[in-house]
Amino acid sequence: MAVSAKPSFARPRVIVIGAGLMGLWPAALLAEAGCTVHVLEAGAAARGASWAAAGMLAPASEAAEAGHESASTLDDFSLHSLALWRDWAARFDAAGQDICWRPFGALQTAFGEAGMHQLQRNSRAASALGLTPQVLDAHKARQMEPALADGVRGALFIKEEASVDPRLVLTALRALLADVGGRVQTGVRVRALARSGRGLQVLCRNGDALDADAVVLAAGFAAGAIDGAGLAGRLAPVKGQMLALQTEAPVRAVIRDARAYLVPRGKGRMVIGATSEPGLADDGTDARTLARLHQGAAAIVPALKDAKMTACWAGVRPQSRDGLPLIGALDVPGLYANCGHYRNGVLLAPASAALIRALVLDEDAGAFARAFAPARPGTPC
Numbered sequence: 001m002a003v004s005a006k007p008s009f010a011r012p013r014v015i016v017i018g019a020g021l022m023g024l025w026p027a028a029l030l031a032e033a034g035c036t037v038h039v040l041e042a043g044a045a046a047r048g049a050s051w052a053a054a055g056m057l058a059p060a061s062e063a064a065e066a067g068h069e070s071a072s073t074l075d076d077f078s079l080h081s082l083a084l085w086r087d088w089a090a091r092f093d094a095a096g097q098d099i100c101w102r103p104f105g106a107l108q109t110a111f112g113e114a115g116m117h118q119l120q121r122n123s124r125a126a127s128a129l130g131l132t133p134q135v136l137d138a139h140k141a142r143q144m145e146p147a148l149a150d151g152v153r154g155a156l157f158i159k160e161e162a163s164v165d166p167r168l169v170l171t172a173l174r175a176l177l178a179d180v181g182g183r184v185q186t187g188v189r190v191r192a193l194a195r196s197g198r199g200l201q202v203l204c205r206n207g208d209a210l211d212a213d214a215v216v217l218a219a220g221f222a223a224g225a226i227d228g229a230g231l232a233g234r235l236a237p238v239k240g241q242m243l244a245l246q247t248e249a250p251v252r253a254v255i256r257d258a259r260a261y262l263v264p265r266g267k268g269r270m271v272i273g274a275t276s277e278p279g280l281a282d283d284g285t286d287a288r289t290l291a292r293l294h295q296g297a298a299a300i301v302p303a304l305k306d307a308k309m310t311a312c313w314a315g316v317r318p319q320s321r322d323g324l325p326l327i328g329a330l331d332v333p334g335l336y337a338n339c340g341h342y343r344n345g346v347l348l349a350p351a352s353a354a355l356i357r358a359l360v361l362d363e364d365a366g367a368f369a370r371a372f373a374p375a376r377p378g379t380p381c
């Protein structure tokens with residue numbers, strides 16, 4: 001059982017391990033609330049799952065991808081986080097931070113009979129989430145997205161879905177964190193965590209030992225390798241390879257298909273994803289796999305066939321045993337996890353940050369905190 005981890009002072013000194021979205025976002029909220037916040041990042045810059053992600057904010061499309069047919073707590077949390085995203089997009093905009101906010105919906109395409117049946121099922125599931133899906137015939141789908149291939153049979157449009165560029169969001173969060181007095185230190189690899197008096201000590205590979213009242217573990221799959229955190233073996237890696245194309249193809253919505261997803265970034269750039277390679281935690285890419293993704297994308301939008309690949313990369317999605325994120329207190333008092341968001345890290349980032357803020361400040365964190373607590377039933381430590 002997790003021991004309740006509630007620092008007894010109003011504004012704890014917080015160390016956050018990981019400068020991805022799961023680290024920077026709660027760091028900014030806690031610094032804004034008056035905490036002293038120090039973020040540690042192992043690399044020269046955060047290059048983890050957040051940096052690699054496509055940035056789709058897709059509660060219904062991802063639920064369909066996972067095969068959910070009825071609404072779950074994760075779906076409710078996803079919708080709540082999507083609503084927070086809209087507020088945050090306005091806030092970043094007001095601060096002059098471009099995050100490539102594209103609230104233009106998502107179009108799931110079908111090219112055969114079986115695909116059309118699947119769209120009907122996905123449409124019912126999206127309605128059950130309270131969204132307003134529209135099943136379009138081929139003509140309407142191509143009216144909406146004229147770049148779609150002639151062979152498209154139909155599509156499901158989910159207007160509430162959106163996308164952002166996660167790398168721009170990381171930049172925006174770093175600026176916000178700096179504005180509210182938080183500090184990011186890069187090139188610091190954490191080795192272990194230890195109890196120290198009423199607080200915690202963060203032991204780094206460079207020999208530093210840093211004291212904190214609360215520690216937020218937000219290092220994605222790598223969190224499992226930190227001694228004393230209790231996450232060893234609780235996160236599995238699922239690698240995703242991706243590429244970016246230079247193209248003027250006029251695509252407005254995110255387009256999703258079994259072969260690939262297409263995420264327009266504007267300014268002649270399109271991100272294509274992604275493989276799903278369980279058990280792999282490396283960041284290598286291979287030409288054959290990228291070519292397959294590129295061909296898949298070109299089968300959906302033929303104008304992409306000769307588009308130049310401008311970048312390729314891979315990220316590691318951290319997956320917990322039950323597929324739900326681990327958000328909340330771990331067994332060591334003062335230690336919190338914010339990891340295991342698997343395919344939905346970008347979508348769930350603002351809601352997860354708000355939970356971590358509430359837990360660290362000992363405020364009421366509500367039902368989601370119980371649902372995603374690392375010590376929940378069925379997720380043995």
Ligand code: GLY
Nearest residue numbers: 240273274343344
């Ligand atoms: N959320 C999309 C992916 O993980 O590939």
